[in-house]
Amino acid sequence: MLRLFFHSQLQLGLAQASVAALAALIVVLFARRRGIHLEGETLIAMVRGLVQIIAVGSILVVLLRAPRWTSGLLLAGMIVAAGATSARRAKGMPDAFRVSTWAIAFGAGSIIALMTSLGVIDTAITSLVPVGSMLIANAMNTNGLALNRFRSDVLAHVGEIETALALGAEARNSVSPYVQASFEASLIPAIDSLRSLGIVWIPGLMAGMLLSGARPVYAAIYQFVVLAMIFAASGLTSLISTMLIRGRVFSPAEQLLLQPGR
Amino acid sequence: MTTPPSSNSVILRAERLGRTIHEKILVQDANFELCKGEVLAITGPSGSGKTSLLRLLNRLDEPTSGTVFVEGADYRNLEPRELRRKLGMVAQRPYLFPGTVADNLRFGPAQRGELLKPEAIENLLTQVGLRGYAGRDVANLSGGEAQRVSVARTLANSPLVLLLDEPTSALDDAAKLEVESSIQKVVHDQGLTCVMVTHDMPQAARLAGRALLLEAGRIVRAGPVAEVMHA
Numbered sequence: 001m002l003r004l005f006f007h008s009q010l011q012l013g014l015a016q017a018s019v020a021a022l023a024a025l026i027v028v029l030f031a032r033r034r035g036i037h038l039e040g041e042t043l044i045a046m047v048r049g050l051v052q053i054i055a056v057g058s059i060l061v062v063l064l065r066a067p068r069w070t071s072g073l074l075l076a077g078m079i080v081a082a083g084a085t086s087a088r089r090a091k092g093m094p095d096a097f098r099v100s101t102w103a104i105a106f107g108a109g110s111i112i113a114l115m116t117s118l119g120v121i122d123t124a125i126t127s128l129v130p131v132g133s134m135l136i137a138n139a140m141n142t143n144g145l146a147l148n149r150f151r152s153d154v155l156a157h158v159g160e161i162e163t164a165l166a167l168g169a170e171a172r173n174s175v176s177p178y179v180q181a182s183f184e185a186s187l188i189p190a191i192d193s194l195r196s197l198g199i200v201w202i203p204g205l206m207a208g209m210l211l212s213g214a215r216p217v218y219a220a221i222y223q224f225v226v227l228a229m230i231f232a233a234s235g236l237t238s239l240i241s242t243m244l245i246r247g248r249v250f251s252p253a254e255q256l257l258l259q260p261g262r
Numbered sequence: 263m264t265t266p267p268s269s270n271s272v273i274l275r276a277e278r279l280g281r282t283i284h285e286k287i288l289v290q291d292a293n294f295e296l297c298k299g300e301v302l303a304i305t306g307p308s309g310s311g312k313t314s315l316l317r318l319l320n321r322l323d324e325p326t327s328g329t330v331f332v333e334g335a336d337y338r339n340l341e342p343r344e345l346r347r348k349l350g351m352v353a354q355r356p357y358l359f360p361g362t363v364a365d366n367l368r369f370g371p372a373q374r375g376e377l378l379k380p381e382a383i384e385n386l387l388t389q390v391g392l393r394g395y396a397g398r399d400v401a402n403l404s405g406g407e408a409q410r411v412s413v414a415r416t417l418a419n420s421p422l423v424l425l426l427d428e429p430t431s432a433l434d435d436a437a438k439l440e441v442e443s444s445i446q447k448v449v450h451d452q453g454l455t456c457v458m459v460t461h462d463m464p465q466a467a468r469l470a471g472r473a474l475l476l477e478a479g480r481i482v483r484a485g486p487v488a489e490v491m492h493a
Contacts, residue, residue, distance in 0.1 A: 162322055163357040167370040168347040168419060254342040255324055 021046055063125050071125045075132045079105050082136050086144035090151055094257060099244045100143050107237025108139035111229055135233040142234035143241050146186035153178035154249060154258050161256055171254040172246055179242045186238040190231045197227060271297045273455050274423055278328035279318055287479045288314040294474060299453045303466035306476035312459040316427050320351045350421030354428045356412035358400040363411050370419035378418055386414040390444040406437025410444050426458040463491050
C-alpha cells in the first residue's frame with residue numbers, strides 16, 4: 001500500500017520506518033496503561049538506533065573503498081560501544097563497563113578472529129563488518145542479560161549470601177548458584193534461535209542472500225554458520241563476564257558490596 | 263593509634279568502632295570488651311544501630327573508624343573467613359540452604375575441607391533440642407525449628423564467640439520460647455561467649471549478664487542488664 005504513495009526508495013524506506021516505529025509506540029502506550037513506563041527509554045532507543053544505522057550505512061559506502069584494516073578499527077569501536085550499552089543493565093555493579101567490554105572483546109573478538117583466520121568469514125569489509133557486528137551485538141545482548149540477572153539474583157539473595165560468608169564460605173563460592181543461573185538464562189535467546197531456525201523464523205541475512213541471488217541451500221548453510229558463531233561468541237562472552245563480575249561484587253575483605261538501597 | 267587489650271580473659275574488644283555511609287552515622291565510637299564466657303546484650307530502639315554494630319563485629323561491613331581485637335589480634339589482620347568462623351553469626355532469619363538439616367550443619371566445616379561426622383551432627387542437634395532431625399528436609403521445618411538449625415549450623419564451626427542478631431524477633435511466642443531455651447542451654451552448658459542483639463529487654467535480662475544500650479549509633483549506657491534497664 002505504501003508503494004502507491006511513495007515512489008523513491010528513500011521516501012519508501014522512511015515511510016516504512018515510520019509505520020514500524022508507530023507499531024512499537026502503540027505497544028509502549030499499551031504498557032503505559034498498565035503502569036509500565038517505557039516511553040522515554042523506547043523513544044530514545046528508537047531515535048538513536050535509526051540515526052546510528054543510517055550513519056553506519058553512510059560510513060559503509062565510504063568504507064567499501066577503504067583498506068581492510070579499517071574494519072578492525074570499526075569492530076573495536078563497536079565493542080567499546082557494546083560494553084557501554086550492556087553495562088547500563090548492571091546498575092550499581094562495580095566495574096560493569098570494564099567487565100562488559102573485556103568480556104565482549106574476548107568473547108566476540110576471539111570468535112571473529114578465529115573464523116576470519118579459518119576463512120569462515122570473508123576478510124572483505126562488506127562481509128567482515130556486518131557479520132562481526134552481528135556477533136558483537138548478540139554478545140552485547142547476552143552480556144546485558146547475564147549481568148542483569150546476576151544483579152537481580154544477588155539483590156534477592158543477600159541474606160543467603162551473607163549467611164554463607166558468615167559460615168566461612170569463600171566469597172566467590174557464595175554466589176556460585178547465581179553465576180550459573182545468570183549464564184544459563186543469558187543463553188536462552190541464542191539457544192532458542194538455533195532451535196527454531198527455519199521453523200519459526202528465517203533470519204534477515206538469509207533473506208538478503210536469497211534476494212541477492214545466492215543459492216538457497218548455500219544461504220541456509222551460511223545462516224546456520226552465522227547463528228553457530230553467534231552462539232559461540234555469546235556463550236564465551238557470558239562465561240567471561242559472569243566469571244569476572246562474581247569477584248567484583250565483593251570487597252577485598254570479602255564483604256558483599258551489592259546491597260539493596262546502597 | 264590503637265592498643266591491644268589489657269586483660270588475657272578479654273576475648274573481644276571493640277575500640278572506637280564506627281561506620282558512616284554517605285554522611286549517615288550507623289555506629290559511632292563503640293568501645294566495649296567481652297570476657298570469656300560472658301553474655302552481652304546489645305539493646306536499643308529500631309534503627310539505633312544494633313544490627314550494624316553486630317555486622318561490624320563479624321566484618322560483614324567494613325568499619326570506617328576504629329577496629330576490633332579478637333584474642334588480642336586486630337581483626338583486620340585476620341583472614342575474613344577465619345574471623346567469621348571464630349565469630350559465628352546467627353541472622354534474624356535462618357536462611358537455610360536447600361537440602362537436609364545435616365547438609366546445613368556440614369556447610370561450615372566443609373568450607374575448610376572438614377567432614378562433620380554423623381555423631382557430631384547428632385550431638386549438635388541434641389544441644390538445640392532437635393535430636394533425630396538430621397535427615398529432614400529443611401523445607402518442612404517450622405520457623406522455630408529452622409532457627410534452631412541455624413544456631414546448630416553456626417555452632418558446627420566451633421566459634422569462640424556466638425553473635426546472635428535478634429534470633430527470635432521473626433517468631434511467634436511458642437517458637438520464641440523454644441529458640442530462647444535452646445540458646446540458654448547452649449550458652450550456659452558450654453560457657454559460650456555470646457553477643458546478642460535484642461530489642462526485647464526482658465529477654466536480655468533472661469539471657470545476658472551485661473547490656474549496652476544504643477541510641478542513634480552511640481552506646482549511651484553500659485553495665486549489668488538490670489542497671490541498664492532501670493536507669
